[in-house]
Amino acid sequence: MGVLLNEVSLSYPGTGLVIDRLSTEIDDGEFVAVLGASGCGKSSLLNMIAGLLAPSSGWLEVPKDGAAFMFQDANLLPWLTASQNVDLALKLAGKPVQEREERVEELLNLVQLGHASDKKPHELSGGMRQRVALARALAQDRQVLLMDEPFAALDAITRDMLHEQLRSLWGQTGKTIIFVTHNVREAIRLSGRILVLSSHPGRILETRRITDDLRNNPTQAAALGDELTTILRKEQRKHELTDRITH
């Protein structure tokens, strides 16, 4: 089972309506990007899917075991090594020691960090720290993985490398990934479907399917990128939001 959102709305006291009757069905194993300008409610949407916030109206269905979350900041514990940070998630889930050791090794290899298992966070680059955070999110062993602008703070070269790794990891694990970003190019590179959100309140403005053919065709991908950027800029101007759309 994937994730089902039915007429989901969210209001915050003071802020008012942030998400307005949002409906979509995300298939099991699908990779969906949620694209929108700053403040349009992307993080709030993920928080509802994670069960951290209840919708003000409407309903959603998420697999029983919930969803794993990965944020823009790796939030690793600085006094623990990479493998200990990943192991902590397994320990908290009550997994036996023997199983944990094998699983930590497997997960660090999956994010291509087997060689850095004994390094502490300050000895790792930003990209490596995000890969440890990804391994830790995968350690939670949930079918749904929620990613909230996880690569936004990284340089372009590192981000490109992580895009490739994430696509490959998605292929290997078959996870359902919901990836929030305000970066048009990132959404096209990664996902099979892009949901473009409007701002104030957040509604689905556009839905675009991204085939591998389109992704791998630079001319088509650039044309779609331009089109989506125009839509977002228009939306942004409407609400005079600060310019955070990158292309």
Ligand SMILES: Nc1ncnc2c1ncn2[C@@H]1O[C@H](COP(=O)(O)OP(=O)(O)OP(=O)(O)O)[C@@H](O)[C@H]1O
């Ligand atoms: N706890 C809260 N109480 C009141 N208003 C909130 C709360 N959390 C978020 N908001 C408001 O809701 C709106 C959506 O916020 P949200 O963080 O979901 O947007 P976002 O699209 O993820 O933004 P960004 O891209 O900047 O992270 C914003 O106007 C924000 O100020």
